[in-house]
Amino acid sequence: MTERAGGSPRTESGGGFWALAAADPERTVLIAPHGEAWTAGRLHAAVNQLVHGLRAAGLEKGDAFAVVLANGVELVTAYLAASQAGLYLVPVNHHLVGPEIAWIVSDSGAKVLIAHERFAAAATAAADEAKLPASHRYAVGGIGGISGISGIGGFRPYAELLDGQPESVPEERALGWVMNYTSGTTGRPRGIRRPLSGKLPEETYLGGFLGIFGIKPFDDNVHLVCSPLYHTAVLQFAGAALHIGHQLVLMDKWTPEEMLRLIDAHRCTHTHMVPTQFHRLLALPDAVKERYDVSSMRHAIHGAAPCPDHVKRAMIDWWGNCVEEYYAASEGGGAFATAEDWLKKPGTVGKAWPISELAVFDDDGNRLPPGELGTVYMKMSTGSFSYHKDEAKTRKNRIGDFFTVGDLGILDEDGYLFLRDRKIDVIISGGVNIYPAEIEAALLTHPAVADAAAFGIPHADWGEEVKAVVEAADGRQPGDALAADILAHCERQLAAYKRPKTVDFIEAMPRDPNGKLYKRRLRAPYWEGHERSI
Numbered sequence: 001m002t003e004r005a006g007g008s009p010r011t012e013s014g015g016g017f018w019a020l021a022a023a024d025p026e027r028t029v030l031i032a033p034h035g036e037a038w039t040a041g042r043l044h045a046a047v048n049q050l051v052h053g054l055r056a057a058g059l060e061k062g063d064a065f066a067v068v069l070a071n072g073v074e075l076v077t078a079y080l081a082a083s084q085a086g087l088y089l090v091p092v093n094h095h096l097v098g099p100e101i102a103w104i105v106s107d108s109g110a111k112v113l114i115a116h117e118r119f120a121a122a123a124t125a126a127a128d129e130a131k132l133p134a135s136h137r138y139a140v141g142g143i144g145g146i147s148g149i150s151g152i153g154g155f156r157p158y159a160e161l162l163d164g165q166p167e168s169v170p171e172e173r174a175l176g177w178v179m180n181y182t183s184g185t186t187g188r189p190r191g192i193r194r195p196l197s198g199k200l201p202e203e204t205y206l207g208g209f210l211g212i213f214g215i216k217p218f219d220d221n222v223h224l225v226c227s228p229l230y231h232t233a234v235l236q237f238a239g240a241a242l243h244i245g246h247q248l249v250l251m252d253k254w255t256p257e258e259m260l261r262l263i264d265a266h267r268c269t270h271t272h273m274v275p276t277q278f279h280r281l282l283a284l285p286d287a288v289k290e291r292y293d294v295s296s297m298r299h300a301i302h303g304a305a306p307c308p309d310h311v312k313r314a315m316i317d318w319w320g321n322c323v324e325e326y327y328a329a330s331e332g333g334g335a336f337a338t339a340e341d342w343l344k345k346p347g348t349v350g351k352a353w354p355i356s357e358l359a360v361f362d363d364d365g366n367r368l369p370p371g372e373l374g375t376v377y378m379k380m381s382t383g384s385f386s387y388h389k390d391e392a393k394t395r396k397n398r399i400g401d402f403f404t405v406g407d408l409g410i411l412d413e414d415g416y417l418f419l420r421d422r423k424i425d426v427i428i429s430g431g432v433n434i435y436p437a438e439i440e441a442a443l444l445t446h447p448a449v450a451d452a453a454a455f456g457i458p459h460a461d462w463g464e465e466v467k468a469v470v471e472a473a474d475g476r477q478p479g480d481a482l483a484a485d486i487l488a489h490c491e492r493q494l495a496a497y498k499r500p501k502t503v504d505f506i507e508a509m510p511r512d513p514n515g516k517l518y519k520r521r522l523r524a525p526y527w528e529g530h531e532r533s534i
Contacts, residue, residue: 015202016243017080018044018169029242031266032073033252043077045167050081052165057136059111061086061174062196066110067230068092068101068119068126071250074140074158075229078114079178079239084201086174090181090191091230094118095512098125100189104181105130107389108191114161116140120152127154175201179388180232180330191388192330207244209236212336212353213299213324215270217244221298224268225250226259226277231512232330233303237272246270256281260292270299274515275307276451278315279444283473289318297322305515306419308441309346316343325349327417329405331385332356333378335417348416355381357402360411365399373420376409377402408435425519427456429464434498436519442493443468443500446486448476451509454500455519457526468500469522471509478505 017040020027025041032038054065065087069075075091082089090108092101094116101122105113106129113132115123117139127137139155175197181189197204207217215221223241225248227234238248249266251258254277262268281289300319303326315323321339327349328334335358337350352358360374361367368374379401397403408420420435427434436454443452451471456464470486472478483503490499510518 016083016204016206018084019202020243020245029247030073030076031247031249033071033250038073043073043080046073046077046162047080047084048167048169049162049165050077051085051170053161054081054085054087054112055170056165057112057161059085059087061172062088064088064090064108064110064179065112065114066090066092066105066108068094068113068115068123069140069230070094070116070118071225071229071252072116072140073250074114074116075235076238076242076248076250079229079235080242082176082178083206083239084173085170085176086172086196086198087176088179088193089176090179091235092181093230093512094122094228096122098122099129101126102129104189104191105132108179108181112136112138114138114140114158115152115155117152123152124154173200175199175204178232178235182330182387190390192385193388194385207240209240210244212334212355213270213301213326215241215244215299218246219269220267221246221269222266222296223248224259224262224266224271226254226262226271226273228512231304233328234272237301241270256284257288257292260284260289260294263294263297264292267296269296270301271297273300273302274304275302275311276305276511276515278302278307278311279451282311282314282318283450294319299324301326303327303349305517306437306441308444310441310445312342327419329378331378331403331405332380333358333403337416341416345412345414345416345418347418348412349419350417351415352378352417357381358411358415358417359402360409361399361402361404370411370413373408373410375404376407376417376419377404379403425455427454427464427466429456429459429466429497430462432497434466439466439468439490439494439498439500442490443470443486445493446489448473448482449486450474451511453509453517453519453522455523457523458530466498466500467526468503469506469509470503471506 021040021044027040028037029040029043030038067075067078078089090110092104105126113127134154137155138158138161139152140158177194179191179193181191223246225238229235242248249262249268297319300322301324316339323339325337326334333356334353335350336353337348341350342348357379359367359377361377362374377399406422406424410418421437425436439454440452443449449470450473453469454466457467459465486503510521
């Protein structure tokens with residue numbers, strides 16, 4: 001062991017959270033929503049109790065359990081429990097409705113469902129449809145800390161899963177994993193299942209992922225969780241931070257000013273963000289922005305959705321070179337760009353991670369040279385995956401060891417990746433490919449636009465024409481006058497063939513909290529009775 005600042009002991013981070021908790025149980029490792037501090041020893045005890053409770057419920061190595069939870073201690077506990085008991089944790093998007101949750105529970109084979117009372121209606125419908133017995137349904141009540149209050153009829157209180165269980169380290173420990181489900185933006189969600197190694201948890205360096213971004217163990221780092229933990233990247237970042245000795249600060253529901261307050265109050269050093277959060281932070285009045293000190297932030301890493309250039313530049317001007325970008329998929333692989341990389345090559349999402357490789361292929365499976373547009377493929381050196389119960393999809397999205405999630409892009413001669421759009425979102429008008437991301441970036445430069453989407457709608461002569469759907473900024477009145485002003489703005493920003501021909505308004509854009517836009521929900525009504533070519 002070595003000494004930390006202040007004289008308290010620490011151990012090297014190779015053994016992950018469990019070794020750190022054993023060496024320094026009084027260290028604060030987590031700040032729950034609403035400010036409750038959790039020590040390593042207390043969290044470790046809760047994790048061990050959950051493992052014993054799940055085993056008492058009949059779960060064995062290789063089994064899965066699902067959670068529909070808000071950001072809180074229970075979700076972190078579930079992650080750590082699965083990680084040391086050889087189980088698959090299935091985190092479910094809590095914005096889904098009952099049948100959607102039931103599909104994931106059934107498809108994953110989850111034997112236990114843990115849900116927060118906030119999502120009672122959807123959780124009950126899902127558990128009933130998935131035919132989970134009452135003895136395998138557990139409800140969490142309250143916010144911020146573990147609570148025995150149950151607000152879901154037919155569910156047992158979560159505390160019953162832990163009560164009476166020993167706090168001792170369980171026997172027959174083995175590394176488990178998270179089984180995420182794809183977002184379903186292009187079809188029914190599919191589970192991403194990786195084989196379990198059978199190794200002890202301490203035999204795998206679970207915090208190494210953050211090294212890709214230059215984030216080191218300890219160094220008084222504090223990780224702010226400002227997005228939902230059911231999202232692949234958010235949980236991976238948080239889990240890795242915990243395993244290398246960083247304190248977690250959890251946000252339950254994100255608001256821009258509360259994020260600034262927490263960064264200032266806890267001297268947060270790194271976080272995972274999405275461009276929508278940037279856009280809303282930048283919209284705060286200057287007086288609010290100046291109220292909080294964000295100079296502690298070393299790595300504000302963003303991904304999950306395209307970031308318009310003007311938004312990225314504004315964030316760098318405000319927060320400095322801590323604003324960094326990555327491109328990746330739940331399936332694995334990725335690229336990373338520092339602020340310096342991006343300023344040198346504006347628009348890039350970076351170069352391949354050391355554990356990843358990038359390539360661009362054409363539709364015939366030929367690898368393309370630098371500078372040519374094609375489908376982006378990735379591969380990982382750390383292991384493979386398959387789509388659960390869907391070998392056809394697993395094979396369809398691969399060329400050799402490379403896989404794709406359908407994005408289009410270009411690799412330049414220096415290996416930097418530039419994304420153009422998702423293949424399914426490309427607009428084909430008069431035989432010309434039009435990329436919505438560029439149009440959306442132009443729309444977002446209009447001061448009356450809070451959020452925007454562009455996509456193709458049917459056109460008798462051209463096949464498709466460009467439609468814009470806009471969420472108006474606060475205080476702006478949607479209507480013909482604003483639509484005309486937005487179209488005039490686009491005339492100054494875009495070539496004629498790229499410009500939206502019409503603008504419709506929507507009260508709120510259908511995005512998940514991680515910034516991913518469900519564009520098919522917007523597009524579908526315009527295509528009723530028509531067949532789309534892609």
